[in-house]
């Protein structure tokens with residue numbers, strides 16, 4: 201379905217009938233051959249947007265998958281970079297694919313983003329392509345967790361793309377995908393939570409503020425504007441209030 205090296209339709213169907221965690225375990229060896237891996241153009245644009253806010257000391261890639269965002273962090277953070285994901289299969293691929301960095305040490309941690317096994321040990325947390333796995337009602341808890349692992353002055357950053365308008369084919373594709381997922385989840389256990397249209401910018405900004413983070417949202421250059429002039433892509437940056445300072449090395453069950 202995604203070329204000779206990507207997963208077949210049958211493999212995707214088996215994965216989609218699993219839990220999120222096990223589905224990604226199964227998909228992991230072929231994940232980088234799918235469009236689900238965040239494209240380099242997005243990673244590069246985010247790296248360029250964050251560079252002027254740095255340098256950073258300790259970075260965390262939330263829901264790191266095979267390490268696309270972790271690699272970005274190695275160029276932004278001086279001391280340590282940690283990737284966390286609950287899929288052992290994805291972490292295994294990340295360990296193989298992301299080479300040890302010359303600067304910061306890299307650690308891979310298996311854990312749930314909704315219960316992070318860290319203290320306030322990071323001055324930068326990023327996340328790419330994973331928010332569709334969280335229901336809107338889970339966002340307050342998720343953002344509270346992120347806030348708790350940020351040092352005072354630390355930042356949480358991620359790209360957000362404007363949803364396609366109803367006149368565009370993409371709108372109907374995403375609507376069709378989300379509808380199929382809702383039907384699947386009504387009929388089948390365990391659920392596979394992945395909804396493209398549930399992560400809304402307005403709700404996200406409000407929940408970040410409610411989690412005690414100060415939102416600084418900018419345009420992500422290079423992705424153009426929609427007909428109404430609004431940017432197609434934004435870089436959301438939310439800051440934990442307080443003065444920035446370098447803290448203790450990142451804590452957690454680290455295995456690189």
Ligand SMILES: C[S@@+](CC[C@H](N)C(=O)[O-])C[C@H]1O[C@@H](n2cnc3c(N)ncnc32)[C@H](O)[C@@H]1O
Nearest residue numbers: 237238263264265268285286287312313328329
């Ligand atoms: C679409 S992949 C994105 C991977 C990578 N960030 C990228 O951009 O290529 C989503 C990742 O989120 C992870 N994930 C989903 N829910 C999670 C949770 N509650 N805790 C930790 N990881 C989670 C999955 O295991 C998967 O690796």
